[in-house]
Amino acid sequence: MKIVLTGGNGMVGRNIRDHAEASQHEVIAPASRELDLTDGQATEAYVARVKPDMIIHAAGRVGGIQANMAHPVEFLVENLDMGRNIIMAARKAAVPQLINIGSSCMYPRAASNPLEESSVLAGELEPTNEGYALAKVMTARLCDYVRRSDPELAYKTIIPCNIFGIHDKFDPAVSHLLPAIIRKVDEAKRTGADSVEIWGSGEARREFMFASDLADGIWNAVTRFESLPGMMNMGVGHDHSINDYYAAVARVIGWQGDFTHDLTKPVGMKQKLVSVAMQRKFGWLPSTPLDDAIARTYAHFRALPAADQETRS
Template sequence: MKILLTGGSGMVGRNIRDHVTADRHDLIAPRSAELDLTDSAASEAYIARTKPDLIIHAAGRVGGIQANVADPVGFLVDNLDMGRNIVMAARKAGVPRLLNIGSSCMYPRAAPNPLEESSVLTGELEPTNEGYALAKVMTARLCDYVSQSTPELAYKTLIPCNIFGIHDKYDPAVSHLLPAIIRKVDQAKRSGVDSVEIWGDGEARREFMFATDLADGIWTAVARFDELPGMMNIGVGKDHSINDYYAAVARVIGWNGTFIHDLSKPVGMKQKLVSVRLQQAFGWMPQTPLDEAIAITYSHFRALNDATEEPKS
């Protein structure tokens, strides 16, 4: 197939491109300089010209709690524009299939765990990333509306749990939890610091999937698109406390210091574990154990840092 991938330069997009299945298709992954998804006219023109058989919409402005709290307007508007423009341009061009990549932030903050797909739009969202979540909910709902009103078009949404891995972002201004932990613990080890700070009490629970596994799940969804539900979670089916993730990173890196909790800092939702009931029925589950995924990610992080550090004279 000819497949248009948005967000091909991001972590999820790059893992999709790196997957062995990518070579079996004519995969188009324009950079933002080539296709500005916040420009509706440009999006329409690009899709009309390229005529893809399927679109994977993985583009988005992403970041952790700190980034979302600092710029809620940007996270809402940018993601809203990107989602609307790509879906409506695809609809206008008659693209038959679209796979929208959502986010577990779409779930209400008080929804019972594990989070069932039917819980979307049933309650108040988590305030620390509400703008981003609203944009993702809108795009998923727009896909539903298009599919309902135009039966020959199948626009579906995958809702991943939290993702980390190769090509992740480690800048504390934009990073998510696990890459932030990797950076902090690595700095502590390399500088000889014997303690690392954790925001909150560390008891909040999160589910993380290795980005390489997510890419495999996305390509499986592409190959078996007609079997895919209109909206489906994609996760590992197990969560850990933030304290557990810090301990796992310290174990993998080989740092033996202590952790200090700053109870004044925001922590987000107390738990965010997606239900994998539909995913298991679909017949796919991730394969990479947590410690192995952390080790691979850490190796990539160190390679990036070693490449940018100036050689000592």
């Protein structure tokens, strides 16, 4: 197939491109300078010109709690514009299949865990990333509306749990939890620091999947697209406390210091574990153990030039 992949230079996009299955298709991954997804007219013209068989929408402005709280307008507007523009362009060009990559931030803050797909829009969102979550919810809803309006257009959403891995961002101003931990513990080891600070009590629980596993799941969805539900989680099926993740990174890196806790810092939702019941029924599960995923991500981080270890995206 001819597949347009948005966000092809981000972590998820690059892992999708690196997967062996990518070589079986014509994958077109325009850089932002080639296609500005926040420009509706440009996006419409691009999709009409390329005429893909499928679009995988993996583009977005992403970041951790710090970035979301600092730039709520940008996280809402940019992600909403990108999602709306690519879906409406696909609809106008009659692109038959589209996979939209959502986020577990779409789930209500008080929803019971594990988070089932049916609970999207069932309650108030987590305030620390509400703008990003609203954009993702609205993009997924737009896919639903298009699919209901025209049976010839199958636009579906995959909701991954938290993702980390090769090609991740390690700058603490924009990084998610695990790459931030890797950078902090690595710095402590290199400088001889005897302690590392954790935001909050460290008791909040998160589920993380290796990005190459998500890429494998997405290609599995491409291959068996007709069997893919309209909205489906992708996760590992179990979670760990933030304290556990710090301990795992320290174990992999070989740092033996202590951890302190800053209880004044925001921590987000107490737990965010997605249900994998529908995913199991679909017939796919990730395969990379946590320590192996951390080790491969750390090796990637250490292989970056020194300057890029701060800003790699």
